[in-house]
Amino acid sequence: MGIVSTIEDALTGRTEKSADESGPESTGAYWCDDCGVRIRDVEVAAEGLDHDDEGTPQCPDCGDAMRFERSHADGCAC
Template identity: 40%
Template sequence: MSILTTVKEVLAASSQNTNRGGGTTESEGGYWCHDCSERVLDLDVEGSEPPTCSECGDEMEFERSAGSTGCAC
């Protein structure tokens, strides 16, 4: 087995699982402040009100995850 084959197998195995968090609750998206480029995962926000940006104090905007990768990027 060559090193190239080993690397390919490792990369293929690591990309098969879309559950990146390992937890039981999945993220629906994240809150963003586009002016400051700050992001807060929806699972880290308590309550139903959008959080305020820690940099500028403005209300953050919710954006949904694409869903296919498990990432709210």
């Protein structure tokens, strides 16, 4: 990718997945409002987080249930 197309993609918000970026697509992230911890939904299993009785991941810092939030404003769940 050339510098012009890189700048154009940055300004227009376009992204293209390359072959090395394949994997599960994120639909949101879990947040701990008290600690500010954020973990993408596709990374919860890899983080090895405990879950509460309802299956909600618990914050690794304080142990409180985390809040799930979706953000699709720019096609990214961040």
